Amino acid sequence: MAGDEALANRLALDLVWPLADGVVREDERAMEATGLILKHLIEQALPSRKSGDRVHAAVGVPAQASINNKKALLDVTEGTVDKLLIVSEAFAVAYAVDRFDECLIVDIGAGTTDICRMHGSMPEPDDQVTLKIAGDFLDAEITRAIHEKYPEVQLTPQIIRRIKEKYGYVSDTSDPIRVTLSNRGIPAEYDITDIMRESCLQMTRPIAAAVQELVGSFDPDFQADLRQNIVLAGGGSRLKGIDLAIERSLKAYGGASADCVQDAEYCGCLGALKMCVDMPEEYWERI
Ligand SMILES: Nc1ncnc2c1ncn2[C@@H]1O[C@H](COP(=O)(O)OP(=O)(O)OP(=O)(O)O)[C@@H](O)[C@H]1O
Numbered sequence: 338m339a340g341d342e343a344l345a346n347r348l349a350l351d352l353v354w355p356l357a358d359g360v361v362r363e364d365e366r367a368m369e370a371t372g373l374i375l376k377h378l379i380e381q382a383l384p385s386r387k388s389g390d391r392v393h394a395a396v397g398v399p400a401q402a403s404i405n406n407k408k409a410l411l412d413v414t415e416g417t418v419d420k421l422l423i424v425s426e427a428f429a430v431a432y433a434v435d436r437f438d439e440c441l442i443v444d445i446g447a448g449t450t451d452i453c454r455m456h457g458s459m460p461e462p463d464d465q466v467t468l469k470i471a472g473d474f475l476d477a478e479i480t481r482a483i484h485e486k487y488p489e490v491q492l493t494p495q496i497i498r499r500i501k502e503k504y505g506y507v508s509d510t511s512d513p514i515r516v517t518l519s520n521r522g523i524p525a526e527y528d529i530t531d532i533m534r535e536s537c538l539q540m541t542r543p544i545a546a547a548v549q550e551l552v553g554s555f556d557p558d559f560q561a562d563l564r565q566n567i568v569l570a571g572g573g574s575r576l577k578g579i580d581l582a583i584e585r586s587l588k589a590y591g592g593a594s595a596d597c598v599q600d601a602e603y604c605g606c607l608g609a610l611k612m613c614v615d616m617p618e619e620y621w622e623r624i
């Protein structure tokens with residue numbers, strides 16, 4: 338992938354991060370970078386595209402993306418995309434798994450966690466919450482915690498992400514986690530069992546609190562349905578034990594059932610694609 342290639346060559350490059358907090362960064366170079374990535378994606382997806390073929394694209398944004406963020410998207414896609422559908426990421430997940438009746442979608446991505454209460458009709462603003470607490474936040478937490486205990490070790494975003502995706506957990510117990518890290522070039526083993534759990538809890542606690550809030554403020558007749566139908570998606574839903582942790586956080590509310598979707602990272606994309614096919618013309622933004 339282009340991103341992996343860029344990271345592999347990062348010492349020779351001037352890297353620009355296109356996104357922050359789940360939206361396009363509103364900075365000239367970041368917007369240019371996002372536009373180029375999009376162009377590259379379209380070329381990869383449609384290799385035999387002829388001039389005159391029109392491109393319709395659906396782009397997922399956090400539920401609470403601002404009008405400015407959406408305008409930035411329109412600017413970035415101008416020239417590459419003919420029509421644009423801007424969809425709430427959590428709603429795209431609901432669409433993918435065909436869950437429009439009472440359920441709670443929790444999409445834990447890199448920049449944001451998007452939580453959306455579904456109840457048959459289109460979700461309203463107070464059915465949705467966006468937290469800037471997700472994978473990137475967890476990476477920063479783990480980095481901070483490792484450096485606090487072992488100030489001398491050398492860490493990079495790639496090392497942290499690999500460790501997190503392999504060992505991250507919020508269950509009560511875990512096998513000891515020992516990783517080899519470099520101390521000024523000299524490799525040594527470090528125990529990060531407790532660091533890992535405590536850091537991961539820093540991410541899951543606020544998510545659980547937001548879930549409690551959306552359950553607690555819902556029509557009491559349907560709260561049980563919400564609690565029993567929690568759908569976890571996004572790369573962050575792969576964290577070991579997160580489903581049980583969310584269920585446990587709703588014990589005092591009467592218990593819950595939370596399940597991770599099959600295709601954590603791509604579920605939202607599949608939903609967005611389905612929406613493209615189903616959506617009548619008037620919902621599309623003309624560029
Ligand atoms: N096993 C795992 N445990 C914990 N986190 C994981 C795991 N696998 C992937 N992730 C994390 O999931 C995140 C990526 O998820 P996803 O692809 O859903 O994000 P995104 O849709 O690109 O971001 P956003 O929704 O914020 O725009 C990354 O932070 C990644 O490190």
Ligand SMILES: [Mg+2]
Pocket residue numbers: 397426444445446447571605
């Ligand atoms: Mg996402």
